[in-house]
Amino acid sequence: MKQKLLFIIALGVFVLLSGISLADSNVTTLNFWMPGQEPTIKATMESVLAKFEKENPNIKVNYAQIPWNEYPVKLNTAYSGGVAPDVMGVGWGQFGQLVSQNRFLPFDKNSAKLNTKDFYDVVLKEGSYRGRLYGLLLPEVRVFLYRKDYFKEAGLDPNKPPRNWQELQKYAIKLTKRNGSRVERAGLDIATQNGHQMFATMLWQLNGDLWDEDGQPLFNSKEGVQALTYLVNLKNKYNTIIPSDIQSLTGPVFMNGYAAMAYMQTQALPELEKKAGDKLGYALPIKQKSDTALVMGTFFTVSASTKNKEAATKLAEFLYSGDSLWDIYQGINFLPTRKSLEDRFVKDSPEKNRIFITALQNSRGFNKSPVFSEAQKILSLSLEQAYYGKKTPKQALDEAAAKIRAALKK
Amino acid sequence: MKNRPKRFFRKKLNSERIGLLFILPNYLIYTVFVLIPVIWTLYLGFTDYNLMSAPKWVGIQNYVQAFQDENFTTALMNTFLFSIFTIFPSMVLGLIAAVLLNNKLLKGKAIFRACYYMPNIISMVAASMVWLWIYDPGHGLLNSILMAMKMETKDWLFDPFLAMPSVILVNIWNGLGYNMIIYLAGLQGIPEYLYEAATVDGASKLRQFFTITIPMIKPITFFLFVMACIKSFQVFDQVFIMTNGGPINSTTTIVHQIYQNAFQYNKMGYASAMALVLLLITTTITLFNFKYGNQESDII
Numbered sequence: 115m116k117q118k119l120l121f122i123i124a125l126g127v128f129v130l131l132s133g134i135s136l137a138d139s140n141v142t143t144l145n146f147w148m149p150g151q152e153p154t155i156k157a158t159m160e161s162v163l164a165k166f167e168k169e170n171p172n173i174k175v176n177y178a179q180i181p182w183n184e185y186p187v188k189l190n191t192a193y194s195g196g197v198a199p200d201v202m203g204v205g206w207g208q209f210g211q212l213v214s215q216n217r218f219l220p221f222d223k224n225s226a227k228l229n230t231k232d233f234y235d236v237v238l239k240e241g242s243y244r245g246r247l248y249g250l251l252l253p254e255v256r257v258f259l260y261r262k263d264y265f266k267e268a269g270l271d272p273n274k275p276p277r278n279w280q281e282l283q284k285y286a287i288k289l290t291k292r293n294g295s296r297v298e299r300a301g302l303d304i305a306t307q308n309g310h311q312m313f314a315t316m317l318w319q320l321n322g323d324l325w326d327e328d329g330q331p332l333f334n335s336k337e338g339v340q341a342l343t344y345l346v347n348l349k350n351k352y353n354t355i356i357p358s359d360i361q362s363l364t365g366p367v368f369m370n371g372y373a374a375m376a377y378m379q380t381q382a383l384p385e386l387e388k389k390a391g392d393k394l395g396y397a398l399p400i401k402q403k404s405d406t407a408l409v410m411g412t413f414f415t416v417s418a419s420t421k422n423k424e425a426a427t428k429l430a431e432f433l434y435s436g437d438s439l440w441d442i443y444q445g446i447n448f449l450p451t452r453k454s455l456e457d458r459f460v461k462d463s464p465e466k467n468r469i470f471i472t473a474l475q476n477s478r479g480f481n482k483s484p485v486f487s488e489a490q491k492i493l494s495l496s497l498e499q500a501y502y503g504k505k506t507p508k509q510a511l512d513e514a515a516a517k518i519r520a521a522l523k524k
Numbered sequence: 525m526k527n528r529p530k531r532f533f534r535k536k537l538n539s540e541r542i543g544l545l546f547i548l549p550n551y552l553i554y555t556v557f558v559l560i561p562v563i564w565t566l567y568l569g570f571t572d573y574n575l576m577s578a579p580k581w582v583g584i585q586n587y588v589q590a591f592q593d594e595n596f597t598t599a600l601m602n603t604f605l606f607s608i609f610t611i612f613p614s615m616v617l618g619l620i621a622a623v624l625l626n627n628k629l630l631k632g633k634a635i636f637r638a639c640y641y642m643p644n645i646i647s648m649v650a651a652s653m654v655w656l657w658i659y660d661p662g663h664g665l666l667n668s669i670l671m672a673m674k675m676e677t678k679d680w681l682f683d684p685f686l687a688m689p690s691v692i693l694v695n696i697w698n699g700l701g702y703n704m705i706i707y708l709a710g711l712q713g714i715p716e717y718l719y720e721a722a723t724v725d726g727a728s729k730l731r732q733f734f735t736i737t738i739p740m741i742k743p744i745t746f747f748l749f750v751m752a753c754i755k756s757f758q759v760f761d762q763v764f765i766m767t768n769g770g771p772i773n774s775t776t777t778i779v780h781q782i783y784q785n786a787f788q789y790n791k792m793g794y795a796s797a798m799a800l801v802l803l804l805i806t807t808t809i810t811l812f813n814f815k816y817g818n819q820e821s822d823i824i
Binding site for chain 1: 765789
C-alpha cells in the first residue's frame with residue numbers, strides 16, 4: 115500500500131516536471147544587462163521589457179542592472195567565462211574596444227522593423243564599425259548650460275549666453291565670485307581631473323579631433339594646443355575655476371551650484387532641474403569655428419556569442435522602436451533618436467528640447483580605439499600636468515600622444 | 525602484546541583522520557579561494573592576458589615594463605610615503621590615547637573609547653565620502669572654518685602637494701582607534717606591582733613609561749606594526765574614492781595601479797605582475813619584522 119502510494123506520488127511528480135519542462139522548452143530566456151546605478155533606469159527598463167514580454171510570450175528577459183564602476187569588469191569577465199549577456203547596454207569606451215574584438219552581432223540595416231532610415235545620422239555613424247552597424251546609441255549630448263540668476267547678479271543679460279570663446283572668457287571672468295584669491299563660485303566649470311570630455315568639447319569647436327579611426331592620436335595638433343591653452347589660462351591666468359574631478363562622487367561643480375556656466379550631459383538635467391529649475395539657461399555649444407557638440411551615451415548591442423540570435427535581435431529592435439525610445443526618454447532622459455519622434459519631443463519641452471535635438475543632429479563622439487580606456491587616462495593625466503603648470507600644453511599633449519602610440523603598438 | 529603498537533598507531537591514525545576531517549572545509553576554502561588564485565596570478569604575471577583571449581607567455585616582460593612604467597614607480601614611491609607617514613603617527617597617537625584612557629582618574633572613558641574607535645568601524649567608503657565633503661575646495665567644512673578664522677584656504681585634494689597628506693590624515697584618523705583599543709588591552713595587562721616598585725625606587729611617571737610600559741607592550745607594538753604595514757601597502761578604498769590617484773598621480777598607490785590596469789585597461793597579465801611585486805614587498809617587510817622586530821617577545 116505504502117509502495118503504491120509512493121509510486122503514484124513519484125509518477126505525479128514526474129508528469130508535473132515533464133509538463134513544466136515541455137512548457138518551458140517553448141520559452142527562450144534572454145539575459146539583458148544595463149549599466150547604471152539610478153533606480154529610474156531600473157524602473158524604466160523593467161517596464162519596457164515587460165511590454166516586450168507581453169508582445170512576445172515565448173521570450174522571457176532576465177534583467178540585470180550593474181553600476182557603471184563595476185560594469186566593465188563584470189562584462190569582460192562574463193565574456194571571458196563564456197557567459198556574456200545576450201543583449202546589453204555598453205558605454206562608449208567599452209563599445210569601441212569590444213566591437214574591434216568582434217564581440218557584437220551586426221544589425222541588419224535593411225530590417226523593416228529597425229527602419230534605420232528613421233535614425234539621425236549620428237546614431238548610425240557612432241554605432242558603426244568598418245561599415246557595419248553594431249550598436250544603437252542612446253545619446254546624451256553635451257550642451258551649454260548656464261545659471262540665469264548668476265548672470266543677472268553679474269550684470270549680464272540672462273538671455274544672451276556667450277557667442278564665441280572671447281565672450282566666454284570675458285563672461286567667465288565676470289561671473290567668477292572670489293573671496294580674496296579664493297574662487298567661491300567658478301565662472302566656468304572645468305574639470306581638472308578626468309577632463310578629457312571638456313577638452314574634446316572645446317576641440318570639436320575648433321574642428322579638431324582626439325584620435326583617428328585606428329586610435330592614432332591627433333589631439334596634439336595646433337587646434338589641440340589652442341584648446342588646452344585656452345582652458346589652462348582660464349584656470350591659471352584668470353583664476354576662474356574651482357578644481358574638480360568630473361567623476362567625483364560629490365558631483366560636478368555646476369551641479370552643486372558653484373559654477374555659472376558648464377557643458378553638461380543631458381542626462382544630468384532631471385537632477386539639475388530639481389536644484390535650479392527655472393534658473394537654468396540652455397544653449398548650443400559655443401561656436402568658435404564650429405558648434406559641433408560632443409555626444410556620448412550608451413549603446414544597445416547584441417552579443418556575438420548569443421545562442422538566441424533571433425530572439426536577441428528581436429529584443430534589440432524592440433528597444434529601438436519609437437514607443438520604447440519614448441518611454442526611455444521619459445524615464446531616463448536619453449534623447450529619442452528617431453526622426454519620427456522629433457516633433458513630439460520638441461513639443462514636450464520646446465525651450466530646451468529644440469536646443470538638444472539641434473545639438474544632437476550636429477554632434478560627434480570619440481572615435482573608437484583599441485586602447486580607449488588607457489588613452490583616455492593618458493590624455494587626462496597630460497591635461498592635469500598642463501593645468502598644474504608642470505608642462506606646457508604642447509609638451510603635455512605631445513607626451514600623451516607618444517604614450518598612446520606606444521600603448522597601441524603593444 | 526605484539527598488537528599494542530599497531531593498535532596505538534591505528535588509534536592515532538583514526539584520531540588524526542578525524543582531526544583532518546574537521547579542518548578539511550577550512551583548507552578546501554583556502555585552496556579554492558586563496559591558493560589557486562595566487563598560483564594563477566603567479567602564472568598570469570608572466571603572460572599577456574586581456575580577459576578576452578587566451579594568456580600568451582611573455583616571460584619577465586611585464587616585470588621589466590612595470591619598473592620602466594612611470595605610473596608604477598610613482599605608485600611605489602607614494603605607497604612607501606603613505607605607509608611611513610601613516611603607520612608611525614597612527615601608532616604613537618593610538619598609544620597616547622590608550623595611556624590617557626588607562627588613567628584611573630579619567631571620567632567618561634567609555635565615551636572617549638567609543639569616539640576614538642568609531643572611525644574604525646565605519647566603512648572606509650562612507651568615511652571617504654564624508655572627508656570628500658570636508659575637503660571640498662569650494663565649500664567644504666575645512667575651508668569654511670579656515671575662512672571664518674580669516675586664514676588661507678587650500679585645494680586640499682586638488683593640490684599635488686596637499687592631496688597625499690590629506691589622504692594620510694584620513695587614514696590616521698581611521699586607524700587611531702584600533703591601535704588605541706589594542707594598546708589599551710596591552711596596558712591593562714601590565715602588572716601593577718611593577719609600577720609600585722618603580723614608584724618606591726623614586727622613578728618619575730615619564731621614566732616609568734619608558735622603562736616599564738614601552739618594553740612591556742613591545743609584542744603589541746610589533747603586532748600592530750606588522751598589521752599596519754600590510755594594511756597600508758594595500759591602501760585603495762580612500763584613494764579610489766577621494767582622489768582616484770590624482771592630481772597628476774600624486775596619490776596613486778600600487779593597488780590603485782593594479783586596479784586600473786586590470787579592470788580599466790584589461791591588462792590582466794601586467795596587473796598580476798604588479799600584484800606579485802606587492803606580494804613580495806609585503807612578504808619581505810613582514811619577514812624582516814619577524815626577524816628583527818620580534819626579539820624577546822613571545823607573540824609567536
